[in-house]
Amino acid sequence: MENLNIAATKHTPLIQFNTETHILEIRGRSYPENTFEFYEPVMKWLKEYFESTSNTTTIDFEINYFNSTSSKLFFDMFDLFVDAQENGSKIVINWEYDEEDEDSEEAGEGFQEDFDSLEINLVPK
Amino acid sequence: MSDKLYKIYQDFMQQGIFMCFNGPLSQNLMVEIGETVKQKMELAEAGTSRISKVFAIMVEQAQNILHYSEEKIPDRDGAGAEYELRFGIISIGYADDHYFVTCGNRILNSRVDTFREKLTQLQQMDKTELKKAYKEQLKKGPEEGSKGAGLGFIEMARKSSKPIEFNFQTIDEEFSFFSIKILI
Numbered sequence: 001m002e003n004l005n006i007a008a009t010k011h012t013p014l015i016q017f018n019t020e021t022h023i024l025e026i027r028g029r030s031y032p033e034n035t036f037e038f039y040e041p042v043m044k045w046l047k048e049y050f051e052s053t054s055n056t057t058t059i060d061f062e063i064n065y066f067n068s069t070s071s072k073l074f075f076d077m078f079d080l081f082v083d084a085q086e087n088g089s090k091i092v093i094n095w096e097y098d099e100e101d102e103d104s105e106e107a108g109e110g111f112q113e114d115f116d117s118l119e120i121n122l123v124p125k
Numbered sequence: 126m127s128d129k130l131y132k133i134y135q136d137f138m139q140q141g142i143f144m145c146f147n148g149p150l151s152q153n154l155m156v157e158i159g160e161t162v163k164q165k166m167e168l169a170e171a172g173t174s175r176i177s178k179v180f181a182i183m184v185e186q187a188q189n190i191l192h193y194s195e196e197k198i199p200d201r202d203g204a205g206a207e208y209e210l211r212f213g214i215i216s217i218g219y220a221d222d223h224y225f226v227t228c229g230n231r232i233l234n235s236r237v238d239t240f241r242e243k244l245t246q247l248q249q250m251d252k253t254e255l256k257k258a259y260k261e262q263l264k265k266g267p268e269e270g271s272k273g274a275g276l277g278f279i280e281m282a283r284k285s286s287k288p289i290e291f292n293f294q295t296i297d298e299e300f301s302f303f304s305i306k307i308l309i
Contacts, residue, residue: 035273
């Protein structure tokens with residue numbers, strides 16, 4: 001399976017999914033005009049990846065801003081992680097946030113509350 | 126004409142508006158408005174949290190215009206969304222110790238009651254209730270045909286430091302002008 005690399009823009013994050021290191025990174029801002037359309041290939045890649053790997057996967061989120069539609073998208077993405085974990089994948093999620101940004105911290109805490117079966121670490125930077 | 130523009134300028138100054146846009150909006154234009162407003166607020170030392178709230182509310186309002194404003198060209202359906210332009214007004218300012226973000230655009234008269242009901246409910250909710258409403262909507266997912274997740278207004282209300290303000294003005298038999306104001 002090939003790596004997925006999508007360069008960042010001012011309104012979409014860097015996406016760097018590596019099948020050798022099993023580190024999946026999403027870094028930047030997320031407020032595309034058509035969120036579901038933008039993330040469609042990303043979600044598709046994730047589904048295929050978790051069907052094909054038995055290694056522990058680390059997922060690093062460093063999102064300094066995301067709009068409400070992206071929040072729904074990430075919610076669906078975390079759902080996908082739950083399914084993958086139930087099917088035997090080992091997943092560690094790092095939610096990295098700026099210490100001064102309470103909204104980003106709160107978002108990370110929200111994911112911890114809603115997805116208590118996942119290992120989600122809050123990492124202040 | 127030139128004296129009228131000065132009157133508009135004076136009016137903006139009196140209200141504390143430091144950024145205003147009226148016309149056809151695009152995603153890229155919104156991104157640049159957002160960057161400039163951020164820079165302006167950083168120079169005014171507004172604080173990280175406040176800047177990010179103003180930015181977030183501006184994005185939600187602008188994307189509502191981009192997705193839903195009924196003032197658009199071409200105005201016929203099926204012309205291809207990539208060529209479409211939708212119109213609206215966004216203004217951002219500072220007055221009485223608060224930043225504010227206001228937005229206005231045309232909506233169909235037939236949508237006014239639904240909007241009013243939804244926004245009145247949000248107006249009456251406290252922070253805990255808003256968080257609950259947000260989570261419920263997250264799990265429920267968007268309505269059929271929606272371009273977003275149905276979370277925009279709840280998100281605005283959650284980031285607002287006062288209850289949201291809104292208004293509807295009838296334009297003609299088909300359209301109303303909808304405006305919303307959020308204080309931060």
